[in-house]
Amino acid sequence: MSTYIPVIGLEIHAELLTESKLFCSCSTEFGGGKNAHCCPGCAAMPGTLPAMNRKAVEFAIKAGYALNCSFNKFSVFDRKNYFYPDLPKAYQNSQLDLPLCINGLVNIEYEIDGVKKSKDIRINRIHLEEDAGKLIHDDLNGVSLADYNRGSIPLIEIVTEPDIGTAEEAKAFVEKISLLLQYAGVCDCKMEQGSLRCDVNISIMKPTDAKFGTRAEIKNLNSIKSIGRAVEYEIYRQERTLEMGGKIIQETRRFDDNKGETRSMRTKENAQDYRYFPDPDILQVNFTDEELESIRKTMPEMPYERLERYKNAYGLSEADSMIIIGQIILSDFYDNAVKKYDNPKSICNFITGEMMRRINLGEISLEDLPFDAGEFALLVQMADTEKVSKNDAKSIFRIMSEKGGNPEKIAKEQGYLITNDTGRVLEVIESVIKNNEKAVSQYKNGDLKVFGFLMGQCSKELKGVCTPKVIKDELENKLSAL
Ligand SMILES: [Zn+2]
Numbered sequence: 001m002s003t004y005i006p007v008i009g010l011e012i013h014a015e016l017l018t019e020s021k022l023f024c025s026c027s028t029e030f031g032g033g034k035n036a037h038c039c040p041g042c043a044a045m046p047g048t049l050p051a052m053n054r055k056a057v058e059f060a061i062k063a064g065y066a067l068n069c070s071f072n073k074f075s076v077f078d079r080k081n082y083f084y085p086d087l088p089k090a091y092q093n094s095q096l097d098l099p100l101c102i103n104g105l106v107n108i109e110y111e112i113d114g115v116k117k118s119k120d121i122r123i124n125r126i127h128l129e130e131d132a133g134k135l136i137h138d139d140l141n142g143v144s145l146a147d148y149n150r151g152s153i154p155l156i157e158i159v160t161e162p163d164i165g166t167a168e169e170a171k172a173f174v175e176k177i178s179l180l181l182q183y184a185g186v187c188d189c190k191m192e193q194g195s196l197r198c199d200v201n202i203s204i205m206k207p208t209d210a211k212f213g214t215r216a217e218i219k220n221l222n223s224i225k226s227i228g229r230a231v232e233y234e235i236y237r238q239e240r241t242l243e244m245g246g247k248i249i250q251e252t253r254r255f256d257d258n259k260g261e262t263r264s265m266r267t268k269e270n271a272q273d274y275r276y277f278p279d280p281d282i283l284q285v286n287f288t289d290e291e292l293e294s295i296r297k298t299m300p301e302m303p304y305e306r307l308e309r310y311k312n313a314y315g316l317s318e319a320d321s322m323i324i325i326g327q328i329i330l331s332d333f334y335d336n337a338v339k340k341y342d343n344p345k346s347i348c349n350f351i352t353g354e355m356m357r358r359i360n361l362g363e364i365s366l367e368d369l370p371f372d373a374g375e376f377a378l379l380v381q382m383a384d385t386e387k388v389s390k391n392d393a394k395s396i397f398r399i400m401s402e403k404g405g406n407p408e409k410i411a412k413e414q415g416y417l418i419t420n421d422t423g424r425v426l427e428v429i430e431s432v433i434k435n436n437e438k439a440v441s442q443y444k445n446g447d448l449k450v451f452g453f454l455m456g457q458c459s460k461e462l463k464g465v466c467t468p469k470v471i472k473d474e475l476e477n478k479l480s481a482l
Contacts, residue, residue, distance in 0.1 A: 004204040004242070006235045007212050008164035012177055013155050014187040015131065015195040016059045022093070022130045022154040023050030023282075030193055034147045042152040044088035049281055052077075056154035057100065057285060059186040060128045061295045063156050064101030066184040066302065067123050067177070071292055075100045075285040077128075080274045085146050086132040094157075096276045099127030100285070106180070110172035121173055122161040131155045150194075156186075162201070162212065167231040171224050174198055182328045183302050191222050198227055203248070204238045213238070214248040218255050218262050230255040234262050306331060314344035320352050329366045336373035341381045350380045354394050358401055370404030379407035389467050392416040419465055428461045429471070429478050443479060451475075 021028055024041035041048045064071055076098040079091040104123030109116065133151035137144050158177060164170050178189040178196055189196040203215035218234060221227045233255075238248050253262040278284075301309075303325050310321035324334050330351070337347045355376075358364050379400065383393035388411050396410050411417045432454060433440055439450045458471050 003206060004235075004239050005207060006165055006231075007162045007203050007205060007215075008166075008170055008231065009162040009201040010158075010160045010164065010170060010173060011199040011201070012158040012174065013131075013197045013199075014063070014158065014177075014181055014189065016056050016154040016156060016186055017188060018053055018055045018059060018154055020053060020055075021152040022053050022056050022128075023152055026152075028153045030195075032149055034145075035149060037149040038151070043148055044090075050093070050279075052282060052285075053154060056128060058295055058298075059154070060100045060126060060156050061287075061292065062184045062299060063158070063181060063186050064104065064126055065296055065299055066180040066186075067101070067104035067106055067126065067158065069101035069104035069123060069126060071101055071287065072098050073287040073289075073292070074098065075287075077279050077282040077284075078276045079279045080129075080276055082274060084132075085144070086135055087130075087151065088133070088146075088148065092130060092132065093279055093282065094129035094276075095127035099125040101126035106173065106176055108169060108172040108176050110168055112168055119163070119169060121163045121169075124159045124161050126156050126158050129155050129157060162203075167228040167235075170200065170231050171228045174224055174227055179303060179326070179328070183300060183306075185300050191224070194222060197222055200227065200231060200234070202231065202234045202238065204235060204242070214250050216248065216251055216253050216262070218253045219265065221255055226255055226257055229257075229260055230262060233260055237262065310344070310348075314338075314348070316345065316348050320348050323352055323356070324348065327366060333366070333369075333373050333376075337377040337380070340374045340377035343380070343384060346384050347377060347380050350376075350383075350393075350397075354397055358398075364401045370402075371400045375400065375404075375406055382407060382411065386467050387411070387418055388416045389418065391468075392463075415463055418467060420470070421465055425462060425466050425470060425474055426478075428465075429458055429475050432457045432461070433478060433482075440479070440482070444482065451479075454479075 015028075018028060020026060021037075021042055024039050026039050026042055027037045029037065035043075041050065061071065076095065077093055078096045080094045080096070081091040083090050101123075102125050104126070106121050106123060107118060108121060109118045111117065131150050131153040133146050133148035135144050135146055160173070164173060174196075178191075181187040181196075182189050187195060191197070198221045200218045200221060201215050202218070203213035205211075205213045216234060216238070218230050221230055234253070241248060249267065251267045252265045254265045255262050306325050307318075307321050310316040310324065311318060316324075323330075325331050334347060334351060337351075338344050341347065355364075359366065364370070379393060379396055382388050382396075383390050388396060392411070392414075395414070396407050396416060399405065399410050399414070400407060408417075436454060436457065439453055443450045443454070455468075455472060455475060458475060459468060462471055
């Protein structure tokens with residue numbers, strides 16, 4: 001079975017974060033009442049004309065920069081004709097021959113059995129197109145309804161070359177694209193809301209075959225996990241089919257998440273089936289080098305640039321930097337905290353330690369933190385300047401994670417604030433020594449283990465008065481003076 005080589009290409013649809021739709025001023029907001037975000041334009045009433053959203057074109061170009069693409073300075077919009085009620089025009093505006101971006105390259109890194117792998121995946125193209133509406137089929141006694149809120153929201157379609165060979169690579173690639181588009185600020189990549197969706201083209205071939213096998217396309221995968229499972233199943237299905245003497249047919253398949261299987265939807269259409277032709281109502285796009293350069297200058301800081309900053313300017317390790325950069329929401333939180341308290345290493349340590357621990361336990365989520373970066377930075381600073389002990393800082397963080405709040409206030413209320421009242425420290429130590437004669441004489445006779453017990457007695461009384469180090473030093477002094 002393993003004599004076959006899988007050949008995989010991806011098509012990723014990403015909804016752009018423009019405020020309005022591709023050809024009209026309707027809102028692109030998620031949700032809302034049925035057909036609340038609709039006008040005669042995106043409902044395809046006769047006589048309406050499209051007006052291209054400049055921002056959408058700019059965002060598509062930014063995606064191109066993020067994926068190391070070249071650009072077609074002369075770009076054309078086409079009509080992709082198909083008759084289905086999710087698009088009331090009976091065609092979708094898309095791009096066939098002259099897409100905005102071409103020839104990109106994205107590097108992926110992933111691990112298999114503890115071994116790090118790296119691979120470059122070529123991007124064939126990124127084109128701009130409009131999304132379709134949504135059809136509602138359930139509980140309507142055989143009638144379907146159409147909701148066009150999503151209709152004509154600007155999308156980019158990212159098409160790879162068939163450079164992907166495994167489910168792991170497919171997953172790593174989609175994760176990387178999601179990260180790059182989020183850092184570029186063009187898509188929120190919420191797969192569960194459908195703002196990032198993935199189609200997978202798969203064929204298999206023998207090493208000696210001169211050309212690729214017949215491919216099947218699996219449509220609309222909406223989580224990284226289903227992408228991996230669908231790819232694995234489809235490779236298995238095609239291998240088994242060929243081994244049993246069957247033939248792979250060119251078709252579109254759907255992945256059933258519950259059963260973990262792909263199923264045939266329809267035979268696959270070719271480009272000519274859609275009778276593409278340039279849309280006479282939409283202006284062609286012409287870019288000068290200066291215009292492209294001015295868009296490039298608006299590119300936000302990308303992950304590899306943050307990595308350099310974290311390593312070189314902040315002195316973080318590569319591993320810590322990668323943890324923080326791995327989620328833009330975490331990286332933004334980190335940067336905001338560093339702005340409030342200029343100790344990048346200390347803030348990083350608290351994030352990669354205690355904060356990630358609570359996130360991994362599912363106690364807090366980055367999307368919904370009950371405290372802000374400023375409050376978090378203040379806590380780290382309080383621990384660094386010994387206003388609270390490192391241990392108590394963790395307890396304060398637990399309270400902040402549960403119900404939010406200002407760390408200074410929590411420290412005061414809980415008695416964690418270190419006052420450095422030396423009179424009080426000596427008073428407690430002396431009384432502990434007096435009340436534990438047996439332990440003290442054991443210690444003096446060389447049983448050093450009881451030191452921990454004496455230390456604990458002092459710490460109980462001195463919570464919030466001083467750091468454990470002060471207690472330890474003073475206790476040692478007193479004991480050796482006896
Ligand atoms: Zn509209």
